[in-house]
Amino acid sequence: MSVFFLALTLTRLIAQDRGAVSLDYELDTVFVVEKAIQPSKEVNAGARVTALPPEILEANRSRTLAELLAENSVIHIKSMGVGALSTASFRGSSNSQTQVNWNGLNITPVMAGIFDFSQIPVFFADKVNLHYGSNDIKSGTGAIGGSVNISNVPVWDGETNTKISAEYGSYHSYTGRALMQYGSKRSSFKSRLYHQHSDNNYSYINKVLTNTPVKEKRTDADYDMTGFMQEAHFRLSDKWILASAVWYQEGTRMLPQPLGVMMTSHERQKEINLRAYAGLNYYQEKSELSFKTGYIYYKMKYDKWHKDNYFDPEGNVNASKTWVMSGDYSLQFSKNIRMNSSITYQHDIANAESYRLIDSTKYFIDSVQYPYPTLQPPVLRFRDVVSWQTALRWQIGQRLLADGRYMLEHNNGRTVSVYSIGLVAELLPQKLYLRGSNSYNYRFPSLNELYWRPGGNPDVLPEQGNSFDATLSFKTDLPFNLTFNMELAAYYMLIDNWILWLPTDKPSEGYYQNQWLWTPQNKRDVRSRGGEAFLKLIYANDQLKSAVTFNYSYTSSSTRKKQHVDDGSFMKQIPYVPRQKWNILFSLDYEKFFMNFQAAYVGVRYITTDQSYYTTPYTICNLRLGYTFALKEKVILQPQLRADNLFDTYYESTKYYPMPLRNLLASVVIDF
Amino acid sequence: MHKNILYLLSSFLLIAVLIACDKVPDDLPAPIGEGVRAIVVNEGLFTTNTAALSLIYTNGNVDWGIFQTVNNRPLGDVAQSLTYINGYYFLAINNSKKIEIVDPKTFTSVGTILYEEAGSPRFIAPINDSVAVVSDLRGQLVKIRTKPPYKTIEYLKLPTKQTGIEKLAVAGNKLFGVYFSKGLAVFDCDRVTINDMRYIPDVKVGENSKTAKMITDANGKLWVMTSEQDQLVWNCIDPATEKVERKVEIPYIKEDAKSGDIVGMPNYNRVDVNPTRTKIYFNLMRATQDSGEQDKMQAVYRLDVNTHQYEPYLDLPGVEMMYGMGVSPDGEVWICDCLDYSAQRGYVRVYRPQGGIATSYRVGVYPRMVYFPNEELKR
Numbered sequence A: 001m002s003v004f005f006l007a008l009t010l011t012r013l014i015a016q017d018r019g020a021v022s023l024d025y026e027l028d029t030v031f032v033v034e035k036a037i038q039p040s041k042e043v044n045a046g047a048r049v050t051a052l053p054p055e056i057l058e059a060n061r062s063r064t065l066a067e068l069l070a071e072n073s074v075i076h077i078k079s080m081g082v083g084a085l086s087t088a089s090f091r092g093s094s095n096s097q098t099q100v101n102w103n104g105l106n107i108t109p110v111m112a113g114i115f116d117f118s119q120i121p122v123f124f125a126d127k128v129n130l131h132y133g134s135n136d137i138k139s140g141t142g143a144i145g146g147s148v149n150i151s152n153v154p155v156w157d158g159e160t161n162t163k164i165s166a167e168y169g170s171y172h173s174y175t176g177r178a179l180m181q182y183g184s185k186r187s188s189f190k191s192r193l194y195h196q197h198s199d200n201n202y203s204y205i206n207k208v209l210t211n212t213p214v215k216e217k218r219t220d221a222d223y224d225m226t227g228f229m230q231e232a233h234f235r236l237s238d239k240w241i242l243a244s245a246v247w248y249q250e251g252t253r254m255l256p257q258p259l260g261v262m263m264t265s266h267e268r269q270k271e272i273n274l275r276a277y278a279g280l281n282y283y284q285e286k287s288e289l290s291f292k293t294g295y296i297y298y299k300m301k302y303d304k305w306h307k308d309n310y311f312d313p314e315g316n317v318n319a320s321k322t323w324v325m326s327g328d329y330s331l332q333f334s335k336n337i338r339m340n341s342s343i344t345y346q347h348d349i350a351n352a353e354s355y356r357l358i359d360s361t362k363y364f365i366d367s368v369q370y371p372y373p374t375l376q377p378p379v380l381r382f383r384d385v386v387s388w389q390t391a392l393r394w395q396i397g398q399r400l401l402a403d404g405r406y407m408l409e410h411n412n413g414r415t416v417s418v419y420s421i422g423l424v425a426e427l428l429p430q431k432l433y434l435r436g437s438n439s440y441n442y443r444f445p446s447l448n449e450l451y452w453r454p455g456g457n458p459d460v461l462p463e464q465g466n467s468f469d470a471t472l473s474f475k476t477d478l479p480f481n482l483t484f485n486m487e488l489a490a491y492y493m494l495i496d497n498w499i500l501w502l503p504t505d506k507p508s509e510g511y512y513q514n515q516w517l518w519t520p521q522n523k524r525d526v527r528s529r530g531g532e533a534f535l536k537l538i539y540a541n542d543q544l545k546s547a548v549t550f551n552y553s554y555t556s557s558s559t560r561k562k563q564h565v566d567d568g569s570f571m572k573q574i575p576y577v578p579r580q581k582w583n584i585l586f587s588l589d590y591e592k593f594f595m596n597f598q599a600a601y602v603g604v605r606y607i608t609t610d611q612s613y614y615t616t617p618y619t620i621c622n623l624r625l626g627y628t629f630a631l632k633e634k635v636i637l638q639p640q641l642r643a644d645n646l647f648d649t650y651y652e653s654t655k656y657y658p659m660p661l662r663n664l665l666a667s668v669v670i671d672f
Numbered sequence B: 001m002h003k004n005i006l007y008l009l010s011s012f013l014l015i016a017v018l019i020a021c022d023k024v025p026d027d028l029p030a031p032i033g034e035g036v037r038a039i040v041v042n043e044g045l046f047t048t049n050t051a052a053l054s055l056i057y058t059n060g061n062v063d064w065g066i067f068q069t070v071n072n073r074p075l076g077d078v079a080q081s082l083t084y085i086n087g088y089y090f091l092a093i094n095n096s097k098k099i100e101i102v103d104p105k106t107f108t109s110v111g112t113i114l115y116e117e118a119g120s121p122r123f124i125a126p127i128n129d130s131v132a133v134v135s136d137l138r139g140q141l142v143k144i145r146t147k148p149p150y151k152t153i154e155y156l157k158l159p160t161k162q163t164g165i166e167k168l169a170v171a172g173n174k175l176f177g178v179y180f181s182k183g184l185a186v187f188d189c190d191r192v193t194i195n196d197m198r199y200i201p202d203v204k205v206g207e208n209s210k211t212a213k214m215i216t217d218a219n220g221k222l223w224v225m226t227s228e229q230d231q232l233v234w235n236c237i238d239p240a241t242e243k244v245e246r247k248v249e250i251p252y253i254k255e256d257a258k259s260g261d262i263v264g265m266p267n268y269n270r271v272d273v274n275p276t277r278t279k280i281y282f283n284l285m286r287a288t289q290d291s292g293e294q295d296k297m298q299a300v301y302r303l304d305v306n307t308h309q310y311e312p313y314l315d316l317p318g319v320e321m322m323y324g325m326g327v328s329p330d331g332e333v334w335i336c337d338c339l340d341y342s343a344q345r346g347y348v349r350v351y352r353p354q355g356g357i358a359t360s361y362r363v364g365v366y367p368r369m370v371y372f373p374n375e376e377l378k379r
Helices: A004-017 A054-059 A065-072 A447-451 B002-019 B066-071
Strands: A049-051 A076-079 A086-089 A098-102 A127-132 A146-151 A161-169 A173-183 A187-198 A203-206 A214-217 A223-235 A240-254 A265-283 A287-306 A314-332 A337-352 A379-396 A400-411 A414-428 A432-443 A463-478 A482-504 A517-540 A544-559 A580-590 A593-602 A618-627 A636-644 A652-654 A663-671 B036-042 B052-057 B079-085 B088-093 B098-102 B109-114 B121-126 B131-136 B140-145 B152-157 B165-171 B174-179 B183-188 B198-200 B222-227 B231-238 B243-251 B262-264 B279-287 B296-304 B310-316 B324-327 B333-337 B345-351 B357-365 B367-371
Touching: A054 A065, A054 A127, A065 A076, A065 A086, A065 A127, A065 A146, A065 A580, A065 A593, A076 A652, A086 A098, A173 A663, A337 A447, A379 A447, B036 B079, B036 B345, B036 B357, B052 B066, B052 B079, B052 B357, B079 B121, B079 B367, B088 B121, B098 B121, B121 B165, B131 B165, B174 B222, B231 B279, B279 B310, B279 B324, B310 B333, B333 B367, B345 B367
Parallel strands: A098 A146, B324 B367
Antiparallel strands: A049 A127, A076 A086, A127 A146, A161 A173, A161 A663, A173 A187, A187 A223, A203 A214, A223 A240, A240 A265, A265 A287, A287 A314, A314 A337, A337 A379, A379 A400, A400 A414, A414 A432, A432 A463, A463 A482, A482 A517, A517 A544, A544 A580, A580 A593, A593 A618, A618 A636, A636 A663, B036 B052, B036 B367, B079 B088, B088 B098, B098 B109, B121 B131, B131 B140, B140 B152, B165 B174, B174 B183, B183 B198, B222 B231, B231 B243, B262 B279, B279 B296, B296 B310, B324 B333, B333 B345, B345 B357
């Protein structure tokens, strides 16, 4: 099956060619209700899906997906600083239960199993859709909490267009980016180039290390990020479309230490990501067939060295490769029933120094000196995943749509079944919709959880998630050119066999005796429930367009079983899951002037499982101003000014990792 | 209707923004109680500055984070040990790479020694009235001043970089250090230099006994635990001659063990001594059934430094992965329970000498050391 959104786009184009009318009902918050069955969706129609609006993506082109999601969604982002590790969690789940797909290709790292959103510039995304709950089973298991779907859109019949932008700001931060696109009836090309650097040496007051507060500059937080993406799409005939893309990205960053730690050593991480896919899609009146192959390469080099250079430097190189092949077939059985089936094969290889059995401190035990082993080459570990998915979408009468999905996955010897079922009801025509879904999903342990040494546990079980949710969506036009959108969602999730790294006194592979190794264990059963609200009021006339957007989430995510009698984590909030989070965005476009003002609040987050320690809640405000000049007929110049953390708030996304205070960035975009 | 929707929306937004803010949890409780019965050093969760000092008062109340309460800042990241020197507590904070000096009555910080070079401070031993040696996770020792101005004096680089000396003890004006895999390192207190370091090579402490502290007994002898595959050995060393003058061997019954037989020792043994320094407490594994090695439990044993006899002192049913142990002046055994290291505050379990848990105290995250202050330090 081709990528969902790509397929959707292409399908729409073809549908338009045929004179058909797309009946998708797509808002900023997408709640797809179809009066006629459209080609299969990647996710259950009963699930909550939101799309980040294009104007938000455009306003954040030089920022990362981590910053974008932190300030414009209800997903919680845990960040160790700008440019530093930033992970995402949905609805009280863990960051490893969030799956990331790029044009339908699952790009969640197979080794760590956790996606770092600080390494994805928004510039590389044409669309960002968020799938909530465990419903996303099309791209394999793993999305217990939800999934982030990044997609690119071809430009058929578009003019040749180039966009160049440069930005410079506080802490010697600069970003350069260029986009060239060309589209004709038969082909579409997009090329993107991106580079960002920041010294990231902002000041703050350290009140932690000693009794005397000290104003100091953040050290070891500088980073560089460079990326390139090439897309090529070809309409081979009226029925055949070839889609392909290559995305190369590399980043080098220092790893900052928390406050309270003397900086006597330095850590650096260099990462390379190469992602590529090619897909061939065949369309007929009532069916479509597609084949796709993808390749993902990841390499991470970690180095640590010490200030005085007496102790030896440390480091490792770990890499992984993934090949994916899939075939997908959709058939319109009747006017009201459509089915889809796909089969996917994925082969992962980890080539990891960290999977070697080396621990130089453990070779003198019980008075016996064991020989130091010769350094082994990196260890190869493999994983094969075959999955079969089938889906049925059924329009029941005028106002009811049912959707059912099932997937069977065989993952390195283990076979699991997952499903997702959903209903959509149109309560008031074109105004009020109610959707609901139930899904069951798994997350297989990452390769690190299985094979990391010391501690990797080949016997650790997959995590399981069962989620229920309901979403009420409302849209209406109001007088005075106003439009009002609202979405209210409630959910209930049970996540079992949650994997935690905890010490064990049991024997470990290759070790001479038990030595309290930290190893992944299935130690937590979690219940998460909560609600989400989305409100948007839009005003538009010929000269002025303005909107207020509000996102709110309440999350109660806690353990529901005691591990022992005195377990203080029982019924306590999962660490780093805020109970409350909201953000509000006011945007104004008046003729050629535009501005955004945004406030984002993150509530208390606990550090420990028993809520003994917490991080302080914070509200961050950002302001962006800009003006559009039309220099010549085809040249547009757009200077912008951005002030992040406008009110100079001290805050920490991760406890004791200070975030930047007020910082200013100026940029110019040239479009020709 | 439309007007109403607008009003509703505006009101909702206003109310939502105003009320949708969390209440910040209450601060740590204020100090309570009188008379400190025990001080617990809590390691805390790595990289979160959740190391803490917990006070257990004689009335049973617990102030689980006294340092934060008094100093309005966290103790640091990964607390390792507490040592009483020159009237103050010196706390080695491993990952913070610093030593906090704390007033024993008020628990205010009177100074902080920050490492300028790489290191992970572990244990501290004073070698004279103004200098102490700090051991390290890896191959170095660090000399610090124990009188104002508090600071590091010298970084002594050991011959090995990745492993080094952790446990320290002073006996007979000599500094002894357990040099992992090399033997027992010895320095003269007035000449702690690498050139003057020598070894007692036949006292080799391995992985699982490296957590056992060395004991200087009432006779001035130094007791060092070593562990072999089939026995635990207490080495009695004469500091003057730097020789092992006696070995107390405690063999394990590996086959056909009967209930009560000693079948091994727990990984990472813990050791303490009574106030008169005549009895050493340590841990062994005892068979609980006649069937053999599989059914076993931890038990505290006691070694008499004069008679060299050892005997079972207290069974510890259900105790696994013990992170710290102290024996109170009353003979109670205080066990640190980290609750499976599941990122939460742990407990100190107090066992009566006659058996059974007398009480439990909820302390900080990952308790690792129990210290019983001298009478004059009690608040």
